[in-house]
Amino acid sequence: MTSILDLDDPNKGSVYIPPQDNVQDLEPSTSTPTLRDIPGGQELRLEIFKSIWEKYIHRVNSVLRELYAPVVTSVLSHIYESHTSEQSLPGIPYPELPVISLSAPGGGAQILANILDAFKPARKESRTRGGRIKGKGRMVEPENELKPSVRVAHLHPADCVNLTAAMKAIITGFVDTHPMEDDESDEDDLLPKATKRKPSTSLANYDINMLRAWYLSLEDPLGEKMRLVVVVHNFEQLDSNVMQDVFYICSQYVSVIPLIFLLVTSSPASSSVLYSTYPRSTLSLMCISTVSAPSGPSMIEQILAKLFFSVDYEPEVMIGPATLEFLADFCIRHTSSVDASLDVLQLALMKHFQEPFTVFVKDALLGTKTLGQAAKILQTPESFDFLDSLLTRLWAVHSSPENPFSDLKVDWRSPTVSSLLSCVSLAHTIAQERARNLRLGLSVMRLVTRYMQAQGYRVSGIVDGKDGYGLDIMCNIIRGRYSKDLKYLALMVK
Structure with missing residues (x-):
């Protein structure tokens, strides 16, 4: 047996605790509990879950694109406006290295994906010299002018073990990019193509002069400077000593190589890693722009409000108050990350689909095309337990004071399977x-509340006038505890 002294010994990295004798006598049970399910019910519920979750993710991504749109626009404007004569400050002794610090706690991946998508050429009609659309003879408006082309290289913490590895990751990220001959959006062949490097080159792949030679070999027919954006992922985890040298080397060539560093951080903008970690000598080489997402x-509240409480979207499965309360506690106690909240929502949805009756989430057809085919499935002996539970559930609803099945001609003393499925469709x-x-x-109510607030009334309760609703307010709405706030709002309107 392991003694208590072994547990307190700081020199031992691990301690072996043998199992008790009675544990060895226990054998795992091979029997599975009998579930009130239909044949193939688990596979059917899994397909329904996947389809619903895909719709949820599509809706969440559209909401995130809408919420992150100002941030993406700000980052793109900083990138396109850098290395221009308008942005160059007069009187500085040397050109500064453009650095964009993107603070995105919990949502950096989605914002970065939107930014990278904006770099892809989307127009098939490209402008030529003189400001005309080629083949059309129309003048291009200033706001529709083709943006400078952008090349992107990624720098991860694993690439920054030393200066050589970091510079190699940056340079090869640009030089070894694949050519864009198959880009359908560049029909006029105006965007610069990547060049293939010969293996016999005399320059090392970590030498910035290789990047300089590669950039000078690309000729932009529009006379625009191509932007070279270095996306630094998880900037807090990078070695500050290595990055100081990287910033210094790149700043020496910023006049000939239009480099831009996009630092993606998960820390708030108020506690910027740049200002707290790097010395003033390094910061003086940069032109820093801070963008906060x-x-x-409140971000989670807006996502849930537009996912479950929006009039322009109808979710197939409504969230419950218990899940909302858990999400509220999770965001306060642990993290308010979008990915973590989506994981909680996905687990709650998976738990919901463990119930066999969730095969009726979309319709009562049980994966078939007609109610007659679905009735044949329920008439099999394997579905008798499921059918008995369904009859019990519907009988309880039928016996309630508010009987929703009064319009259906159902003989509840001896109902048929087809009539039960009709009741399920009506209940749905x-x-x-x-x-x-x-x-x-x-x-x-939200529109009325905003109007009353604009008129100078003090309104509190269900709607606070912001873009989202509070998680506790959502719970009260689902539980039906909003009559007091509704009466107060009605009195103000009168």
Whole structure:
């Protein structure tokens, strides 16, 4: 047996604790519990879960693009306006290295993906010299002018073990890029193509002169300077001594190589890693621009509000108050990361689809084309437990004071399987209609609240006038605890 002295010994890195004798006598149970499920129910629920989750992710991505649009626009403007005569400060002894510090706690991957997508050419009609569209003879408006082409290289913490590895990652990230001969958006062949480096070159792949020679070999027919953007991922994790040397070397060639550093950090902008880690001698070489992305619990509130409480989107599965309360506590106690919150939401949805009745989330067809085919599935002996539970659930709803099945001619003393499926379809329609009315009523209350706030009234309760709703407010709405706030708002309107 392991003694207590072994556990307290600081010289031992690990301690072996043998299992107890009674543990060896226990054998794993090979029997599986009987579930009230239909044949192939697990596979059907898994397919429904995947389709619903894909729709959720598509909706969340569209919401994130909308929320991150000002941040992406700001970063792109800094990139396109750098290395121009308008941005050059007169009187400085040397050109400064453009550095953009992007503070994105919990959402850097999505913002970075949107920025990189903006670099891809999207227009098939490119302008030529003289400001005309080639083949059309139309003048190009200033706001529609073709942006300077941008090449991107990525720098990760694993690439910065030393200065040689860091410079090699930056230089090869540009030089070894694949040519864009198959770019359909560049039909006029105006964008510069990457050149293939000969193996017999005399310059090392970590020498910045190779990057200089590669850049000078590219001729832009539009006379625009091509931007070379170095995206530094997880900037806090990089060795500061290595990055100081990288910044110094790149600043010496900034007049001939239009380099731009995009530093992606997960720390708030108020505690910038640049100013707290790097000395003034390094900071004096840079022209630093700080961009902050929205984050925190308010970000999660806006995503959930537009996912479950928006009038222009109807979710197939509504979130429950228990999940909202857990998300609120999770964002406060642990992290308000978008990815972590989506993981919690995905786990809650997976737990929801463990219930066999979730095969009726979309419709009552059970993966078939008609109710008759679905009824044949429920008439098999393997589905009797499922059918018995379904009858019990529907009988309880039928016996309630608010009977939603009064319009259906169902003989509840001996109901048929087809009539039960018709009741399920009607219940599904009623639930979707009530959820739709709830979202519509909440949007009307929000508009009224904003109007009353604009008139100088003090309004508190369901809607706070911001872009999202509080997580605790969402819980009260789902639980139906909003009558007090509704009466107060109605009195103000009167």
